[in-house]
Amino acid sequence: MEDTAVQPEAAIARPRSGLGKRVWRNKWIYLMILPGLIYFIIFKYVPMFGLVIAFEDYKPFKGVFGSDWVGLDHFRRLFTQPDFWNILANTLILFGMNLVFYFPVPILLALMLNEVRVSFFKRFFQTLVYLPHFMSWVIIVSISYVMLTMDGGVINELLESLGMAKINFLLSPEWFRPTYIIQVIWREAGWGTIIYLAAIASVDPQLYEAARMDGAGRFRQIWHITLPAIRSVIIVLLILKIGDVLELGFEHVYLLLNSMNRDVAEIIDTYVYTAGLRQMQFSYSSAVGLFKSVIGLILVMAANKLSKKFGEEGIY
Amino acid sequence: MKKSSFSAALCTVMSAAVLLAACSGGGNKEASETPSADSGASASSSPAAASETPKDAKPTEITIMLPLNTSEAPPDTIKNELEKLTNTKLNYQFFPADTYEEKLNTAFATGSLPQVTYLKNSTTFLQMRSAIKDGQFWEIGPYMSEFPNLSKLKPDILDNTKVDGKLYSLYIGRPLARQGMIYRKDWADKLGIQPPKNVDELFAMAKAFTEQDPDGNGQKDTIGFADRNELVYGAFKTVSAWFGTPNYWGEQEGQLKPEFMFQNYIDTMDYFKKLRDGGYINQDFAATSKTDAVNLFTSGKAGIYVGGSMQDIDSLNKDLVKNVPDAVLDAESMIAGPDGKVQQWEIPGYNNVVLFPKSAIKDEAELKSILAFFDKMMTPEVANLMYWGIEGTHYTVVNGQAKVSDNKELVEREVKPFKDSVIGEAETNGMFQPLNELPGRIHVEQLIIENEKAGVKDPTAALDSATYAEKGVELQQLITDATYKYIYGQLDKAGFQKAIDNWRKQGGDKMIEEFNASYKK
Numbered sequence: 001m002e003d004t005a006v007q008p009e010a011a012i013a014r015p016r017s018g019l020g021k022r023v024w025r026n027k028w029i030y031l032m033i034l035p036g037l038i039y040f041i042i043f044k045y046v047p048m049f050g051l052v053i054a055f056e057d058y059k060p061f062k063g064v065f066g067s068d069w070v071g072l073d074h075f076r077r078l079f080t081q082p083d084f085w086n087i088l089a090n091t092l093i094l095f096g097m098n099l100v101f102y103f104p105v106p107i108l109l110a111l112m113l114n115e116v117r118v119s120f121f122k123r124f125f126q127t128l129v130y131l132p133h134f135m136s137w138v139i140i141v142s143i144s145y146v147m148l149t150m151d152g153g154v155i156n157e158l159l160e161s162l163g164m165a166k167i168n169f170l171l172s173p174e175w176f177r178p179t180y181i182i183q184v185i186w187r188e189a190g191w192g193t194i195i196y197l198a199a200i201a202s203v204d205p206q207l208y209e210a211a212r213m214d215g216a217g218r219f220r221q222i223w224h225i226t227l228p229a230i231r232s233v234i235i236v237l238l239i240l241k242i243g244d245v246l247e248l249g250f251e252h253v254y255l256l257l258n259s260m261n262r263d264v265a266e267i268i269d270t271y272v273y274t275a276g277l278r279q280m281q282f283s284y285s286s287a288v289g290l291f292k293s294v295i296g297l298i299l300v301m302a303a304n305k306l307s308k309k310f311g312e313e314g315i316y
Numbered sequence: 317m318k319k320s321s322f323s324a325a326l327c328t329v330m331s332a333a334v335l336l337a338a339c340s341g342g343g344n345k346e347a348s349e350t351p352s353a354d355s356g357a358s359a360s361s362s363p364a365a366a367s368e369t370p371k372d373a374k375p376t377e378i379t380i381m382l383p384l385n386t387s388e389a390p391p392d393t394i395k396n397e398l399e400k401l402t403n404t405k406l407n408y409q410f411f412p413a414d415t416y417e418e419k420l421n422t423a424f425a426t427g428s429l430p431q432v433t434y435l436k437n438s439t440t441f442l443q444m445r446s447a448i449k450d451g452q453f454w455e456i457g458p459y460m461s462e463f464p465n466l467s468k469l470k471p472d473i474l475d476n477t478k479v480d481g482k483l484y485s486l487y488i489g490r491p492l493a494r495q496g497m498i499y500r501k502d503w504a505d506k507l508g509i510q511p512p513k514n515v516d517e518l519f520a521m522a523k524a525f526t527e528q529d530p531d532g533n534g535q536k537d538t539i540g541f542a543d544r545n546e547l548v549y550g551a552f553k554t555v556s557a558w559f560g561t562p563n564y565w566g567e568q569e570g571q572l573k574p575e576f577m578f579q580n581y582i583d584t585m586d587y588f589k590k591l592r593d594g595g596y597i598n599q600d601f602a603a604t605s606k607t608d609a610v611n612l613f614t615s616g617k618a619g620i621y622v623g624g625s626m627q628d629i630d631s632l633n634k635d636l637v638k639n640v641p642d643a644v645l646d647a648e649s650m651i652a653g654p655d656g657k658v659q660q661w662e663i664p665g666y667n668n669v670v671l672f673p674k675s676a677i678k679d680e681a682e683l684k685s686i687l688a689f690f691d692k693m694m695t696p697e698v699a700n701l702m703y704w705g706i707e708g709t710h711y712t713v714v715n716g717q718a719k720v721s722d723n724k725e726l727v728e729r730e731v732k733p734f735k736d737s738v739i740g741e742a743e744t745n746g747m748f749q750p751l752n753e754l755p756g757r758i759h760v761e762q763l764i765i766e767n768e769k770a771g772v773k774d775p776t777a778a779l780d781s782a783t784y785a786e787k788g789v790e791l792q793q794l795i796t797d798a799t800y801k802y803i804y805g806q807l808d809k810a811g812f813q814k815a816i817d818n819w820r821k822q823g824g825d826k827m828i829e830e831f832n833a834s835y836k837k
Contacts, residue, residue, distance in 0.1 A: 059446075082818075082822070142605075142607075142608075145603070145604075145605075145608060146608075149598075149599075149600050149604075149608075150598075150599035150600050151539065151598045151599055151600065151612065151617070152537070152617070168599065168600065170600050170603035171600060171602055171603050171804065258545055258602050258603045258800075259545070259602055259796055259797040259799075259800035259801065260602050260603070260797075260800055260801065260804060260806070262793075262797055274789060274790060274793060275787070275789075275790045281786070
């Protein structure tokens, strides 16, 4: 495709025929970019201007221009907040767990689904694992509550009938993280397979045939053909995931959060909500949000650099 | 090849996102603009209205913004009647209650609040205080005496809504003290237990409900209390009031102090610790949502419910008899503490308030014409229309009380949105009292009157503290956490004291100082 497009252009184009002309020639393509561009300008770039309130003592009736300038005061308040390091640590630990425990699951699941040869069953299992993604966190958390509660929850009843002591899953700090990560896998793993399945589908079947001829079993095929083929997709998704480092799902954590597990469960998002928005501290919450984004940006750049170092393409 | 398919997928996702954004944006705009288009068209219909009230030729046009607690905006049935009765042209802007605060904040931030602005609740009112002090809203106190009906509003409650001693708002009234316990009377009767008269008898009831198999199925599968993760509107605050704890803040040796510095608070924590240790309350109550706590009760597993309002007995009963047909509910709130005294905590007597932004109301004359509308709203005729709907369609009058039509969906759709905006209460605006048929509910209404006699006010309701406004919620979290940890046995008295010290260090001391300074004024 690209080759044929380049050839005639090189032939016809006079040297430096002007940017305008070239744009005009491809006007339809540029037109197609337009909606995306407008979207980003309106919904992503314009709101960025609002970030200045992180450096102001923002008062709604005074407006962004009228509010007093306070410099880095809000950041100072954040960093000197006694629980700050704890909150940051919780955020990073949950993120690490996401990376270690959740991230590989969709890949494994996609590989497994790919091995299901009967098309009907494949579709059936696929639909089955997609479903939880369409349930809201409220529903996922409520279902977990019903299963885990001390007062007649299925799991505790089971433990009791096996002669073991009941476990207070919902209130013990040590059970918060496992509960969190299992719920994430439960809801998102199936949905996450979509992109991997698409990548696997594009692998050249001849490669498998050749491997079979050479006597490779199923696991060998997966290891030497499928996985290398989807490696770049995995890397891209990993970098994107790292970009969301501190997006752990406010709603999800907030629903699981309670007074007993706050020491391990409070993350930056929930803190912004309680300390910031519930008390109309717009400036302070913006400062916290900005801080969060900066960490995300640094991590993405680092990950991208690293992936390039290992010979992968990265995302930009 | 692979890469291009990936980017194609990306394109699809992005354009879908654009479409979605465009749709939702458009949707909002439509919602907010429809009413104004409406009011434009109405100009032609005004002569008809004018002919009915020859005195005032042109109906007053008023734009009103208020939270909507139903799923969709109501049809104009009530609004049309209302306009006829009050000679106005009303432009109602309903916004969903869930996101009302956001709407309020953005409208406020952009200076586009309409002439009549309902807030969401007393919390949003507290947050507006600094804007009120900055002179963003009309002070209505001086005009009140010109309006005979508005001046009937209860002075105590008006005082609670004053800012720096000046009145800026009209209030939507609620009974001062609606809380108490709702319990399974059939269980109590079966076990031969009398309604509890003090906290010890209440404890004994919870114990008996847990241990003596009140549902008679031969299994130990019942508990006493069904509670939730909420110290204020769950059981804790109500019980703590019975123990004699002050309402948020109390006076000791001439100084205001927060409730958790009182011994009664500690006693209440010990009481809940004992309840939990004995298994007489759901073990996970610190992680239980309101829905789950209510389910525990309405499924017939728990026997005592202490929620925010005893008036919930109607809905609890409705759901409970579906599961347990012969269940009987009753309520009690006259429960004495260890010293034999009965005490209830009071809310400030209002649910919400109305403010009049200066940005939308130009002059005194306009303000007065709007207040005149609210003055008419406080006549029985208009109040009944807004609260109960149209007689014969939405309700009937039985023995001078309003009986809601059986067509609950119709009432919900057409009347409920207006019902939530009625100023004052039945005593002041003369509207019908509800006809209660459930014996438990009739008892509740008597108890609410009793409650008021034993009510304790929050002394800081009308006081100011800059520290409280800045980080009161955040600081309260420290105490809430410590309270639960104490009840669950993870903190001892010294540990709880440490949490209090922490609270004081991080701004609590300043709060005490500021509230006391404001109190002495």
